[in-house]
Amino acid sequence: MKRGQLESPIQWIIALLGGIALLGMLLFGVKSCASSGQDQLDAGAARSTATVINTQAWQPNTNSTIQVAPLHVMCPAGTLSLAVVDNSGTPTTTYPIDRSPVFLPAKLQSTMRATTTDLKLARSPVQVRYGSVLYLSDPTVNYYVIQNEQGQLQDQQLKNMLPLVTTQRALAIKEGEKAVVISFDDPRGPDMSQSKTPASLVWIRVSGSGVERQATIYKYENKNWKQQGIVAVPNDVFLAGAIITQDPTLYQCSLQAVAKRTRYVTQIMQLRLEDLAAKGVCKEPLQRTALLFKELHSAQQPENYLSILFSDTYTKRLSAQQSALLQQGCPVIA
Amino acid sequence: MKKGQLQALEPILAVIIIAIILVIGFIYVVKISTNESVQDEMLSAENEDTATLTMLSAMPELACASDIKEKNCIDLEKAKLFSQLLKTPSGRSYYASLFGKRDIIITYFDIEKKQENTIVLFDYEAQGASIGSRTYFTAHDAATKNMHFAILSIKRFS
Numbered sequence: 001m002k003r004g005q006l007e008s009p010i011q012w013i014i015a016l017l018g019g020i021a022l023l024g025m026l027l028f029g030v031k032s033c034a035s036s037g038q039d040q041l042d043a044g045a046a047r048s049t050a051t052v053i054n055t056q057a058w059q060p061n062t063n064s065t066i067q068v069a070p071l072h073v074m075c076p077a078g079t080l081s082l083a084v085v086d087n088s089g090t091p092t093t094t095y096p097i098d099r100s101p102v103f104l105p106a107k108l109q110s111t112m113r114a115t116t117t118d119l120k121l122a123r124s125p126v127q128v129r130y131g132s133v134l135y136l137s138d139p140t141v142n143y144y145v146i147q148n149e150q151g152q153l154q155d156q157q158l159k160n161m162l163p164l165v166t167t168q169r170a171l172a173i174k175e176g177e178k179a180v181v182i183s184f185d186d187p188r189g190p191d192m193s194q195s196k197t198p199a200s201l202v203w204i205r206v207s208g209s210g211v212e213r214q215a216t217i218y219k220y221e222n223k224n225w226k227q228q229g230i231v232a233v234p235n236d237v238f239l240a241g242a243i244i245t246q247d248p249t250l251y252q253c254s255l256q257a258v259a260k261r262t263r264y265v266t267q268i269m270q271l272r273l274e275d276l277a278a279k280g281v282c283k284e285p286l287q288r289t290a291l292l293f294k295e296l297h298s299a300q301q302p303e304n305y306l307s308i309l310f311s312d313t314y315t316k317r318l319s320a321q322q323s324a325l326l327q328q329g330c331p332v333i334a
Numbered sequence: 335m336k337k338g339q340l341q342a343l344e345p346i347l348a349v350i351i352i353a354i355i356l357v358i359g360f361i362y363v364v365k366i367s368t369n370e371s372v373q374d375e376m377l378s379a380e381n382e383d384t385a386t387l388t389m390l391s392a393m394p395e396l397a398c399a400s401d402i403k404e405k406n407c408i409d410l411e412k413a414k415l416f417s418q419l420l421k422t423p424s425g426r427s428y429y430a431s432l433f434g435k436r437d438i439i440i441t442y443f444d445i446e447k448k449q450e451n452t453i454v455l456f457d458y459e460a461q462g463a464s465i466g467s468r469t470y471f472t473a474h475d476a477a478t479k480n481m482h483f484a485i486l487s488i489k490r491f492s
Contacts, residue, residue: 040371332399
């Protein structure tokens, strides 16, 4: 073989190897771009959903359907977050939403029902509003309340927060239905003998009263009720939260977020009363009311803080102060 | 260079030319997609500005008390205290993620005193180009019981 004849195939082999290397590099570049684009898309979806939540959270009397990204809701390191998860369920992107008072289930659907309710003093004839709480509920989930012995729904207020349907203890759940069943002061679980196999079924058993009220969350698995946990539900606003989240961890996470935000709000209320009193406006009544808030802020744990805030004793005292301020023509608490 | 040598280099030259074309094509595609994502980002930031104004208008940290029947009302006492809270490390770190890269300013006009007053609610502490949005409010002074015309404005930094 001559030298010229040998050189040409070697050049072709070099060209081929160069071509393969080039193609590999390009594919790598395209893949990196696509992956970073997907990351950006995920982050964008989480951010815009968080914006929707933050905006809706403080709007009073919201009752609408909103479009959101179908994200997961998690609580990494105690921070309520939206998350994009991979096939193994590991979060790849998370976005915190712990600055907003919101209760939402573990998985968002692209269409969610958004309802807000006032966060105010329980059983108070006088309005002292601390803001509002947002519920994002899955519109495909049915919410049933088991009628009690008297045949009436005990918590009428709940009906305004959730689309509740009253039912008997013997449920008639349809095949593939997603449902949450709520029962009051009844240790017996719902009777499933007339029901078909649901896609998901959660039973919330409410017991106790006032700030001592608790909700025990059960999941229906393999024809058995499996207890998930017990949570404190100091008033209907929080009970509705437990019903929406259907999960003790997510509920606690949202509860902490609500408590933290409400604490800032009540701090501003206290300082406002103190400032106005210092300016000589209704000095004594405002100072007295500010002292009540001081007492409230001495509670360190979020659960304690909310328990005091919504306790009957505290509510009565704060409510009496608000009435007195109104009668005297003074600036009111909120 | 002899004809034979040139012929031998032909495959390598072909690969180089194809490589150049592919790289130019790749850069072009990346540029277009970056441009699109910048436009998306701008649109999303504008929507977020509107959302921030809507959120601020309903925040209980600013809203007037229930004895004031005025809609879209800011309590000036609360606004001043809230701006102080936002200057503390804990308050700032808590609310910063809600407000983003934005300055939030309340301007209210005292007709009696013929004065324009400003409360810097949140200072992002950035310099440079910014885009502004605003909305109008009634500001209530609980100490004097006076109502004022107010502007809530935000400046977004890129």
